[in-house]
Amino acid sequence: MKNIASEWGAVCQRMRQAEALYNREAGSVQLLAVSKTQSADKLASLADLGQQHFGENYLQEALAKQRPLQAYGLTWHFIGPIQSNKTQAIAEHFDWVHSVDRLKVAQRLSQYRQGLPALNVLLQVNISQESTKSGVSLAELPQLAQQVAQLPNLRLRGLMALPAPEADLQLARQAFAQLAQAQQQLRQQALPLDQLSMGMSADLEAAIAEGATWVRVGSALFGPRH
Numbered sequence: 001m002k003n004i005a006s007e008w009g010a011v012c013q014r015m016r017q018a019e020a021l022y023n024r025e026a027g028s029v030q031l032l033a034v035s036k037t038q039s040a041d042k043l044a045s046l047a048d049l050g051q052q053h054f055g056e057n058y059l060q061e062a063l064a065k066q067r068p069l070q071a072y073g074l075t076w077h078f079i080g081p082i083q084s085n086k087t088q089a090i091a092e093h094f095d096w097v098h099s100v101d102r103l104k105v106a107q108r109l110s111q112y113r114q115g116l117p118a119l120n121v122l123l124q125v126n127i128s129q130e131s132t133k134s135g136v137s138l139a140e141l142p143q144l145a146q147q148v149a150q151l152p153n154l155r156l157r158g159l160m161a162l163p164a165p166e167a168d169l170q171l172a173r174q175a176f177a178q179l180a181q182a183q184q185q186l187r188q189q190a191l192p193l194d195q196l197s198m199g200m201s202a203d204l205e206a207a208i209a210e211g212a213t214w215v216r217v218g219s220a221l222f223g224p225r226h
C-alpha cells in the first residue's frame, strides 16, 4: 500500500491543476474524502495532514468512526442512500447531506435538525445513464428544490450526481454539464445555490471543468475498496 500522504498530495495536485487548466479560481474546489469502509486510523492520518471534510455512506459505520475522531473537529458529509428511519441520526451527526432525493426525507431532516445550525443539503439528481436508482429526475427536480428550500433548519446549497463512469473525457463532461445546467436553471428561479458535488477518483478533472465545487474521492486516496 502506498503512503496515504503521497496519495492525498497527488489528489490535491490533480485538483489544483484542473482548476488552472479550466480557468477555475484557485482553491474553489474542495476535497471530500470518501471514507466508507476505511478505518478511523486512516481517517486520522488524513486529518493530521489537514483534511477537514469526510464523506460517509453508511450511518452506523460513520457513527462508530466519529466518536474516536471527535477531537479533530472534522466536518462530516452524508453521501449514501437515506432511509427514513435514519433521518434523526443523520440530522444530528452530520453537517452536510449530499443525497437528499425526496421530500419526505428532507422534511424529516428538517424536523430533527431543530435547535441546531442549519443542515447543508444538496439534492441528488439522476442524470442520464446513472448507475444507481437513487436521485430525483431532472423533470421533478424544480418542484423538489422549491419545496426543500422552504423547509426550516435546512439550507439548500446545490446538487449532487453520480453518473456512470465514462472513459472519454468529453462524454464525462457532458454528464456533469447537465447537472451544472440544472443548477443554473434553479438559480434563475431565485434559489441561491452555490455548490455542485460531482466527480470522483476517475473523473474529477471532467467535473472541475464543468464547475464542481466538491469532488468526492475515495479510492484515489485510500486505494481500492475490498
Ligand SMILES: *Cc1c(COP(=O)(O)O)cnc(C)c1O
Pocket: 034, 036, 057, 079, 080, 162, 200, 201, 202, 216, 217, 218, 219, 220
Ligand atoms: C464511494 C463513493 C465515492 C468515491 O468513489 P471513488 O471512485 O472511490 O473515488 C463518491 N461518491 C459516492 C456517492 C460514493 O458512494
